[in-house]
Amino acid sequence: MDTAVFLDRDGVINEVLTKRVKFVNKPSDLHLLPGVEEAILHLNQSGLKVFVVTNQGGVGLGYMKEATLHKVHDTLLEKLGKVEATVDDIAYCHHKPHEGCACRKPEPGMLLKLAEKHAIDLSKSYMVGDRDVDIIAGKRAGCTTILVGTEKAEADKRFKDLLEASKWIVEDFQASDKK
Template identity: 40%
Template sequence: MPLVILDRDGVINQDSDAFVKSPEEWLPIPGSIEAIAKLCQAGFQVAIATNQSGIARGYFTVETLTAMHKKMEQLIGQAGGKIIAITYCPHGPEDNCDCRKPKPGLIYQLAKQLQFNPQETWVVGDSLRDLQAAETAGCKPALVTTGKGQNTLKKLPELSYDVPVYKDLAEFTETLLKQDQSK
Protein backbone atom coordinates (compact mmCIF):
# COMPACT_ATOMS: atom_id res chain seq x y z
CA MET A 1 0.00 0.00 0.00
CA PRO A 2 1.51 3.39 -0.96
CA LEU A 3 2.53 5.76 1.83
CA VAL A 4 2.45 9.55 2.17
CA ILE A 5 4.47 11.08 5.02
CA LEU A 6 3.32 14.49 6.22
CA ASP A 7 4.97 17.16 8.29
CA ARG A 8 2.48 18.41 10.89
CA ASP A 9 2.74 22.14 11.68
CA GLY A 10 2.10 24.21 8.56
CA VAL A 11 0.88 21.21 6.53
CA ILE A 12 -1.98 19.73 8.58
CA ASN A 13 -2.49 22.45 11.17
CA GLN A 14 -1.87 26.18 11.48
CA ASP A 15 1.74 26.91 12.41
CA SER A 16 2.87 29.53 14.94
CA ASP A 17 6.24 31.17 15.50
CA ALA A 18 5.28 31.03 19.19
CA PHE A 19 4.73 27.23 18.84
CA VAL A 20 1.49 25.30 18.97
CA LYS A 21 1.45 24.50 22.68
CA SER A 22 -1.94 22.93 23.44
CA PRO A 23 -4.85 21.04 21.87
CA GLU A 24 -6.81 24.32 21.93
CA GLU A 25 -4.09 25.99 19.83
CA TRP A 26 -3.98 23.04 17.42
CA LEU A 27 -6.20 24.24 14.55
CA PRO A 28 -6.42 22.37 11.24
CA ILE A 29 -5.69 24.17 7.99
CA PRO A 30 -8.94 24.27 5.99
CA GLY A 31 -9.18 21.15 3.81
CA SER A 32 -6.26 19.28 5.40
CA ILE A 33 -8.31 16.83 7.46
CA GLU A 34 -10.49 15.99 4.45
CA ALA A 35 -7.38 15.62 2.26
CA ILE A 36 -5.94 13.00 4.62
CA ALA A 37 -9.27 11.16 4.64
CA LYS A 38 -9.34 11.18 0.81
CA LEU A 39 -5.82 9.75 0.67
CA CYS A 40 -6.82 6.94 3.02
CA GLN A 41 -10.04 6.22 1.15
CA ALA A 42 -8.06 6.01 -2.11
CA GLY A 43 -5.80 3.31 -0.64
CA PHE A 44 -2.88 5.37 0.64
CA GLN A 45 -1.45 5.03 4.12
CA VAL A 46 -0.62 8.31 5.89
CA ALA A 47 2.08 8.84 8.52
CA ILE A 48 3.51 11.94 10.20
CA ALA A 49 7.13 12.98 10.82
CA THR A 50 7.35 16.20 12.83
CA ASN A 51 9.97 18.23 14.68
CA GLN A 52 8.59 19.19 18.09
CA SER A 53 11.38 21.18 19.75
CA GLY A 54 8.79 22.86 21.97
CA ILE A 55 9.30 19.87 24.27
CA ALA A 56 13.05 20.55 24.66
CA ARG A 57 12.33 24.27 25.06
CA GLY A 58 9.86 23.58 27.87
CA TYR A 59 6.83 25.03 26.03
CA PHE A 60 4.81 21.82 26.37
CA THR A 61 5.18 18.24 27.59
CA VAL A 62 5.06 14.90 25.81
CA GLU A 63 1.61 14.44 27.40
CA THR A 64 0.41 17.69 25.83
CA LEU A 65 1.83 16.64 22.45
CA THR A 66 -0.01 13.34 22.80
CA ALA A 67 -3.24 15.26 23.51
CA MET A 68 -2.69 17.39 20.38
CA HIS A 69 -2.15 14.26 18.31
CA LYS A 70 -5.24 12.63 19.80
CA LYS A 71 -7.33 15.66 18.74
CA MET A 72 -5.84 15.48 15.24
CA GLU A 73 -6.45 11.73 14.95
CA GLN A 74 -10.05 12.09 16.17
CA LEU A 75 -10.78 14.75 13.54
CA ILE A 76 -9.17 12.64 10.82
CA GLY A 77 -11.09 9.56 11.99
CA GLN A 78 -14.39 11.46 11.93
CA ALA A 79 -13.62 12.42 8.32
CA GLY A 80 -12.97 8.79 7.38
CA GLY A 81 -9.17 8.69 7.52
CA LYS A 82 -6.45 7.26 9.73
CA ILE A 83 -2.87 8.10 10.63
CA ILE A 84 -0.94 4.83 10.80
CA ALA A 85 2.15 6.19 12.58
CA ILE A 86 3.53 9.39 14.10
CA THR A 87 7.22 10.02 14.68
CA TYR A 88 8.45 13.18 16.33
CA CYS A 89 11.73 14.74 17.36
CA PRO A 90 11.52 16.23 20.87
CA HIS A 91 15.01 17.73 20.68
CA GLY A 92 16.16 21.32 20.26
CA PRO A 93 18.20 22.61 17.31
CA GLU A 94 21.48 22.43 19.24
CA ASP A 95 21.01 18.87 20.53
CA ASN A 96 22.64 17.38 17.40
CA CYS A 97 20.32 14.37 17.33
CA ASP A 98 19.75 12.12 14.32
CA CYS A 99 15.99 12.63 14.24
CA ARG A 100 15.62 16.41 13.84
CA LYS A 101 14.86 17.35 10.25
CA PRO A 102 16.72 18.11 7.96
CA LYS A 103 18.31 14.84 9.09
CA PRO A 104 16.26 11.85 7.91
CA GLY A 105 16.01 10.00 11.24
CA LEU A 106 12.22 10.37 11.58
CA ILE A 107 11.71 8.95 8.08
CA TYR A 108 14.12 6.10 8.87
CA GLN A 109 12.10 5.36 12.04
CA LEU A 110 8.97 5.13 9.90
CA ALA A 111 10.77 2.94 7.36
CA LYS A 112 11.79 0.49 10.08
CA GLN A 113 8.26 0.44 11.50
CA LEU A 114 6.28 0.37 8.24
CA GLN A 115 8.63 -1.31 5.71
CA PHE A 116 7.94 1.04 2.78
CA ASN A 117 9.79 1.75 -0.45
CA PRO A 118 11.26 5.28 -0.18
CA GLN A 119 11.30 5.79 -3.97
CA GLU A 120 7.51 5.37 -4.01
CA THR A 121 6.85 7.52 -0.92
CA TRP A 122 5.92 11.19 -0.90
CA VAL A 123 7.02 13.46 1.95
CA VAL A 124 4.95 16.65 2.09
CA GLY A 125 6.31 19.61 4.02
CA ASP A 126 6.30 23.37 4.27
CA SER A 127 9.98 23.92 5.12
CA LEU A 128 13.31 23.39 3.43
CA ARG A 129 14.31 20.93 6.17
CA ASP A 130 11.29 18.73 5.34
CA LEU A 131 12.38 18.59 1.69
CA GLN A 132 16.00 17.90 2.61
CA ALA A 133 15.05 15.04 4.95
CA ALA A 134 12.87 13.52 2.20
CA GLU A 135 15.64 13.76 -0.37
CA THR A 136 18.28 12.29 1.96
CA ALA A 137 15.96 9.37 2.79
CA GLY A 138 15.38 8.71 -0.93
CA CYS A 139 11.72 9.80 -0.86
CA LYS A 140 9.85 12.16 -3.19
CA PRO A 141 9.62 15.65 -1.63
CA ALA A 142 6.65 17.97 -2.18
CA LEU A 143 6.19 21.52 -0.89
CA VAL A 144 2.94 23.13 0.23
CA THR A 145 2.78 26.92 0.51
CA THR A 146 0.79 26.90 3.74
CA GLY A 147 2.69 27.44 7.01
CA LYS A 148 6.27 28.43 6.20
CA GLY A 149 5.85 27.33 2.59
CA GLN A 150 5.83 30.81 1.04
CA ASN A 151 9.22 31.58 2.63
CA THR A 152 10.52 28.15 1.61
CA LEU A 153 9.59 28.85 -2.02
CA LYS A 154 12.31 31.52 -2.09
CA LYS A 155 14.90 28.92 -1.00
CA LEU A 156 14.08 26.32 -3.67
CA PRO A 157 16.87 27.51 -6.01
CA GLU A 158 19.31 26.26 -3.32
CA LEU A 159 18.22 22.69 -4.03
CA SER A 160 19.89 20.53 -6.65
CA TYR A 161 16.61 18.75 -7.43
CA ASP A 162 13.11 19.74 -8.53
CA VAL A 163 10.31 19.89 -5.99
CA PRO A 164 6.65 20.11 -7.00
CA VAL A 165 4.82 22.95 -5.25
CA TYR A 166 1.16 22.91 -4.16
CA LYS A 167 -1.10 25.54 -2.63
CA ASP A 168 -1.96 23.22 0.27
CA LEU A 169 -2.40 19.59 1.26
CA ALA A 170 -5.79 19.47 -0.46
CA GLU A 171 -4.25 20.45 -3.83
CA PHE A 172 -1.40 17.93 -3.36
CA THR A 173 -3.98 15.22 -2.64
CA GLU A 174 -6.17 16.06 -5.64
CA THR A 175 -3.14 16.01 -7.94
CA LEU A 176 -1.80 12.74 -6.53
CA LEU A 177 -5.16 11.02 -6.78
CA LYS A 178 -5.61 12.14 -10.41
CA GLN A 179 -2.14 10.81 -11.27
CA ASP A 180 -2.85 7.57 -9.41
CA GLN A 181 -6.11 7.06 -11.35
CA SER A 182 -4.37 7.55 -14.69
CA LYS A 183 -1.97 4.63 -14.06
Protein backbone atom coordinates in the same frame (compact mmCIF):
# COMPACT_ATOMS: atom_id res chain seq x y z
CA MET B 1 6.10 -2.94 0.30
CA ASP B 2 3.62 -0.11 0.69
CA THR B 3 3.72 3.47 -0.54
CA ALA B 4 3.30 6.28 1.96
CA VAL B 5 2.79 9.98 2.31
CA PHE B 6 4.81 11.59 5.09
CA LEU B 7 3.28 14.85 6.28
CA ASP B 8 4.93 17.56 8.29
CA ARG B 9 2.47 18.76 10.93
CA ASP B 10 2.80 22.48 11.66
CA GLY B 11 2.07 24.52 8.53
CA VAL B 12 0.89 21.51 6.49
CA ILE B 13 -1.85 20.01 8.67
CA ASN B 14 -2.45 22.76 11.21
CA GLU B 15 -2.00 26.49 11.67
CA VAL B 16 1.23 27.83 13.11
CA LEU B 17 2.47 31.40 13.39
CA THR B 18 -0.97 32.85 12.60
CA LYS B 19 -3.05 35.52 14.32
CA ARG B 20 -4.94 32.75 16.11
CA VAL B 21 -1.99 30.63 17.26
CA LYS B 22 1.77 31.09 17.43
CA PHE B 23 2.83 27.54 18.34
CA VAL B 24 0.83 24.41 19.13
CA ASN B 25 1.73 23.83 22.78
CA LYS B 26 -1.62 22.45 23.95
CA PRO B 27 -4.61 20.73 22.33
CA SER B 28 -6.69 23.93 22.16
CA ASP B 29 -3.95 25.46 19.94
CA LEU B 30 -4.56 22.84 17.23
CA HIS B 31 -6.52 24.35 14.33
CA LEU B 32 -6.57 22.32 11.11
CA LEU B 33 -5.89 24.16 7.89
CA PRO B 34 -8.72 24.26 5.31
CA GLY B 35 -9.13 21.05 3.31
CA VAL B 36 -6.83 18.92 5.49
CA GLU B 37 -9.48 16.40 6.50
CA GLU B 38 -10.58 15.96 2.88
CA ALA B 39 -6.96 15.65 1.70
CA ILE B 40 -6.03 12.96 4.21
CA LEU B 41 -9.25 11.06 3.57
CA HIS B 42 -8.49 11.16 -0.18
CA LEU B 43 -5.01 9.74 0.49
CA ASN B 44 -6.52 7.03 2.73
CA GLN B 45 -9.10 6.04 0.14
CA SER B 46 -6.43 5.70 -2.55
CA GLY B 47 -4.62 3.03 -0.52
CA LEU B 48 -1.67 5.18 0.58
CA LYS B 49 -0.34 4.97 4.13
CA VAL B 50 -0.28 8.37 5.86
CA PHE B 51 2.29 9.33 8.49
CA VAL B 52 3.02 12.53 10.38
CA VAL B 53 6.68 13.45 10.94
CA THR B 54 7.15 16.54 13.09
CA ASN B 55 9.97 18.37 14.83
CA GLN B 56 8.76 19.25 18.32
CA GLY B 57 11.73 21.04 19.87
CA GLY B 58 9.32 22.77 22.26
CA VAL B 59 9.42 19.58 24.34
CA GLY B 60 13.21 19.64 24.60
CA LEU B 61 13.17 23.37 25.30
CA GLY B 62 10.60 22.94 28.09
CA TYR B 63 7.68 24.79 26.46
CA MET B 64 5.57 21.64 26.52
CA LYS B 65 5.64 18.27 28.24
CA GLU B 66 5.76 15.10 26.15
CA ALA B 67 2.42 14.02 27.65
CA THR B 68 0.86 17.24 26.35
CA LEU B 69 2.28 16.56 22.88
CA HIS B 70 0.55 13.17 22.96
CA LYS B 71 -2.71 14.95 23.85
CA VAL B 72 -2.22 17.32 20.90
CA HIS B 73 -1.77 14.31 18.61
CA ASP B 74 -4.82 12.60 20.12
CA THR B 75 -6.79 15.77 19.34
CA LEU B 76 -5.50 15.68 15.76
CA LEU B 77 -6.60 12.07 15.34
CA GLU B 78 -10.03 12.86 16.85
CA LYS B 79 -10.57 15.78 14.44
CA LEU B 80 -9.58 13.65 11.46
CA GLY B 81 -11.71 10.76 12.72
CA LYS B 82 -14.84 12.90 12.47
CA VAL B 83 -14.61 12.51 8.67
CA GLU B 84 -13.12 9.00 8.88
CA ALA B 85 -9.66 10.22 7.84
CA THR B 86 -6.80 8.37 9.52
CA VAL B 87 -3.09 8.67 10.16
CA ASP B 88 -1.24 5.35 10.33
CA ASP B 89 1.45 6.57 12.71
CA ILE B 90 3.03 9.74 14.11
CA ALA B 91 6.75 10.25 14.65
CA TYR B 92 8.19 13.28 16.39
CA CYS B 93 11.59 14.58 17.38
CA HIS B 94 11.51 16.11 20.83
CA HIS B 95 15.16 17.16 20.78
CA LYS B 96 16.23 20.79 20.97
CA PRO B 97 17.19 22.47 17.72
CA HIS B 98 20.89 21.98 16.89
CA GLU B 99 21.16 19.04 19.30
CA GLY B 100 22.58 16.92 16.47
CA CYS B 101 20.18 13.98 16.63
CA ALA B 102 19.45 11.76 13.62
CA CYS B 103 15.69 12.22 13.87
CA ARG B 104 15.27 15.99 13.71
CA LYS B 105 14.51 17.16 10.19
CA PRO B 106 16.44 17.88 7.95
CA GLU B 107 17.81 14.48 8.98
CA PRO B 108 15.68 11.62 7.63
CA GLY B 109 15.58 9.53 10.82
CA MET B 110 11.83 9.72 11.44
CA LEU B 111 11.03 8.71 7.86
CA LEU B 112 13.55 5.86 7.90
CA LYS B 113 12.24 4.52 11.20
CA LEU B 114 8.60 4.60 10.06
CA ALA B 115 9.55 3.00 6.73
CA GLU B 116 11.25 0.13 8.51
CA LYS B 117 8.44 -0.30 11.05
CA HIS B 118 5.67 -0.29 8.41
CA ALA B 119 7.43 -1.85 5.38
CA ILE B 120 7.36 1.31 3.25
CA ASP B 121 9.13 1.69 -0.08
CA LEU B 122 10.62 5.17 0.30
CA SER B 123 11.48 5.41 -3.41
CA LYS B 124 7.75 5.31 -4.22
CA SER B 125 6.70 7.52 -1.30
CA TYR B 126 6.12 11.24 -0.82
CA MET B 127 7.22 13.83 1.76
CA VAL B 128 5.00 16.91 2.07
CA GLY B 129 6.32 19.90 3.97
CA ASP B 130 6.18 23.65 4.19
CA ARG B 131 9.87 24.36 4.87
CA ASP B 132 13.25 23.45 3.47
CA VAL B 133 14.05 21.10 6.38
CA ASP B 134 11.06 18.94 5.39
CA ILE B 135 12.14 18.84 1.76
CA ILE B 136 15.75 18.01 2.63
CA ALA B 137 14.63 15.19 4.95
CA GLY B 138 12.40 13.80 2.20
CA LYS B 139 15.20 13.93 -0.37
CA ARG B 140 17.65 12.27 2.04
CA ALA B 141 15.12 9.49 2.61
CA GLY B 142 14.66 9.04 -1.15
CA CYS B 143 11.06 10.30 -1.39
CA THR B 144 9.38 12.53 -3.95
CA THR B 145 9.21 15.91 -2.21
CA ILE B 146 6.29 18.32 -2.23
CA LEU B 147 6.34 21.84 -0.87
CA VAL B 148 3.09 23.50 0.23
CA GLY B 149 2.65 27.13 1.16
CA THR B 150 4.78 30.14 0.36
CA GLU B 151 8.29 29.25 1.56
CA LYS B 152 11.06 28.59 -0.94
CA ALA B 153 12.74 25.18 -1.19
CA GLU B 154 13.96 22.89 -3.97
CA ALA B 155 11.07 20.42 -3.96
CA ASP B 156 10.05 18.09 -6.78
CA LYS B 157 6.56 19.62 -6.81
CA ARG B 158 4.88 22.66 -5.27
CA PHE B 159 1.23 23.28 -4.36
CA LYS B 160 -0.64 25.94 -2.43
CA ASP B 161 -1.93 23.48 0.21
CA LEU B 162 -2.30 19.86 1.22
CA LEU B 163 -5.62 19.43 -0.59
CA GLU B 164 -4.07 20.40 -3.94
CA ALA B 165 -1.02 18.26 -3.21
CA SER B 166 -3.16 15.25 -2.29
CA LYS B 167 -4.93 15.32 -5.65
CA TRP B 168 -1.61 15.24 -7.50
CA ILE B 169 -0.20 12.54 -5.20
CA VAL B 170 -3.15 10.23 -5.78
CA GLU B 171 -2.96 10.76 -9.56
CA ASP B 172 0.79 10.09 -9.55
CA PHE B 173 0.41 7.04 -7.30
CA GLN B 174 -2.33 5.56 -9.46
CA ALA B 175 -0.36 6.22 -12.66
CA SER B 176 2.78 4.57 -11.25
CA ASP B 177 0.69 1.65 -9.97
CA LYS B 178 -0.43 0.91 -13.54
CA LYS B 179 3.15 0.75 -14.86
